[in-house]
Amino acid sequence: MSNIQCDSLFPQKVWRTDLDLNCSSIKQYVINLEKKDQTGSNRSNVNGWQSKSLDPGQVDNKDINKMLESIIHKVNTCASTNNMPELKISNYWFNINRKGGMNASHTHPRSVLSGAFYINSNEKDGEIIFERGDNAQCYLPDGLNNGNFYTSVTYVYPPKINRLYIFGSWMTHWVRPNTTNSDRISLSFNTHVA
Numbered sequence: 001m002s003n004i005q006c007d008s009l010f011p012q013k014v015w016r017t018d019l020d021l022n023c024s025s026i027k028q029y030v031i032n033l034e035k036k037d038q039t040g041s042n043r044s045n046v047n048g049w050q051s052k053s054l055d056p057g058q059v060d061n062k063d064i065n066k067m068l069e070s071i072i073h074k075v076n077t078c079a080s081t082n083n084m085p086e087l088k089i090s091n092y093w094f095n096i097n098r099k100g101g102m103n104a105s106h107t108h109p110r111s112v113l114s115g116a117f118y119i120n121s122n123e124k125d126g127e128i129i130f131e132r133g134d135n136a137q138c139y140l141p142d143g144l145n146n147g148n149f150y151t152s153v154t155y156v157y158p159p160k161i162n163r164l165y166i167f168g169s170w171m172t173h174w175v176r177p178n179t180t181n182s183d184r185i186s187l188s189f190n191t192h193v194a
């Protein structure tokens with residue numbers, strides 16, 4: 001009799017790492033950007049502000065460009081260790097969620113890997129939440145409280161300052177409301193094959 005073989009099909013990965021960037025300077029840049037363009041854009045924000053989409057190389061600011069360089073370096077470490085081709089940032093945008101601000105459930109179409117980088121937050125609420133995407137929550141038994149790779153239906157990460165999350169652009173995610181008086185400022189980005 002043979003042993004039971006098992007394959008983990010299509011696993012979802014979320015990479016995380018902490019950068020060592022000057023977030024207070026980046027924060028000031030974003031606050032000034034908002035002052036110059038209060039309308040901004042509306043992708044997923046609810047009661048918050050999002051900048052217009054920016055192209056890499058568009059901004060002449062050393063802290064912003066250092067941030068983009070650090071991020072794409074990490075993205076390509078993730079890509080190469082998973083047999084993916086080299087990637088480039090296609091576009092990025094900033095998010096400011098003040099008290100009550102959140103981001104509705106969304107994915108990042110026309111991208112390979114996407115990510116979020118936290119510039120300012122109180123680190124205690126406004127977590128980013130990933131959903132399974134396979135509707136297993138409709139099939140798994142109720143009352144499972146020993147979440148693991150097979151039984152979890154969501155996964156929650158804190159908005160830690162200088163923390164970078166990288167994930168497949170197809171992965172559904174959303175952001176809990178900011179319940180504090182501290183501005184939550186983050187960067188979101190998309191990538192394409194270099």
Ligand SMILES: [Fe+2]
Pocket residue numbers: 106107108173188
């Ligand atoms: Fe997103």
